[in-house]
Amino acid sequence: MGNSTESVITDYLVRIITRDGSIRALACVTTDLVGEACRRHGTWPTASAALGRAMTGGALMGALLKTGQRVALRFEGNGPLKKVLVEADANGAVRGCVGNPEVNPLREDGKLDVAAAIGHAGLLTVTKDLGLKEPYTGTVLLYTSEIAEDLAYYLTDSEQVPSAVGLGVYVEPDGAIAAAGGFLIQSLPPCNDELVDRLMARIGAMPSVTELLRQGKTPEGLLDHLFEGIPFDTLEKRALAYVCSCSRERIERVLVSLGHDDLASLMNEQGGAEVTCELCRERYSFSREELQRIVDEMMSGEAC
Known part of the structure; x- marks a missing residue:
């Protein structure tokens, strides 16, 4: 299935649904596949963070598709990164690249400035190959250029599915990817407003996804943290891997x-x-x- 690492698969995704059927959620760890992508492309730290967040978002969105379907995410802004392109499928295969890998803007507090790398003016284009004659394409203006918020905005605005997305990538001083992963939560009709409000409050009060991942949180751990006290059922667990379809x-x-x-x-x-x-x-x-x-x-x- 193309090119992939031969190491033991440690990246995976878990999908759940609340007992009342009103909320579905996914969480994943993508440390190894993001590390593989960054090594191949020679990305500098901020470019690595941008690529890692986008690939994690792609993995989460790919898991919402049916077998044989694929999704492509394209972030294009006026920043030095130029673009971030990610492709993912329903089987857990993810690949991606950036327009300019040698980008490393920092915020005043010394943290990686992904929004500055992408630029604050531009577009997010989502293309889904659903096995039909023509692929489905949706485009929105970049919302914050922080990737997670842009994906949540796209899902809520373009696909009309209220969504919350959290993504995190920790890049070591030597450029190695120490942790990567994230979550996607979606409200399903009929909306349970009380439950949505509880989850939004919890997301607002929780540590960053990056911090939780550095603490060793697994996908199950992220979901347990988010849904503490909220009954849910686990629907599936699937492996994720860096895989390219080229040959x-x-x-x-x-x-x-x-x-x-x-x-x-x-x-x-x-x-x-x-x-x-x-x-x-x-x-x-x-x-x-x-x-x-x-x-x-x-x-x-x-x-x-």
Whole structure:
């Protein structure tokens, strides 16, 4: 299923629903997959925090989909990061990249300033491949550029599902990802206003997600903290992993789309081709002989 780490899977997500059926919630830990993405892209600390939050948000939103469906999140602002792009599917596979990995603005208190990295003017575009003829796309203006609040705003405003999102990434001084994860809570009809108010008060009073994760909170621990005293049932637990859908076969199809002339130029001018996947930085090299084979197969197909 593409490229992924071979380490033991420690990232996972838990989904619950309150006993009265009025609130659904998901929580996850994404430390390893975020660390893998940041290593591959060589991100500086603030860029790592932005990418990690977005990938965690993507994992949470992907878990709301049905098998075979996918979601893509694209944050584009006027800050130096330029963009954050994340793709996730219903099976727990997540990948992502940033436009400029060498970005590290800090706030006055020394904390990573993700909003400044993204920029305060821009768009969040959410694209869902639901297996239909055309994908569903929704776009909203960036709300705060803090990613979690932008996703909550999108879900509430564009999809009309009142939502709260909390995301956290802790980056060590050496750039390593020490903790990453988050939660997504949604109110379902008919709305239980009293329960929503209790949860909003609890979210407002709780420590940051980053702090809870650094304390060793698991997805179950995050949910127990949020829903203390509120009966709920656990619906599922699923593994999450950094997985890219690129492959040599897919890259070869991209080369075919270039056409005879461009492939001939690559053979004559560069003696081959090297293509790098934007989302995972995997490199695919094609020799002159391999490019010639592709051209010959193209011409043979056209002659049939």
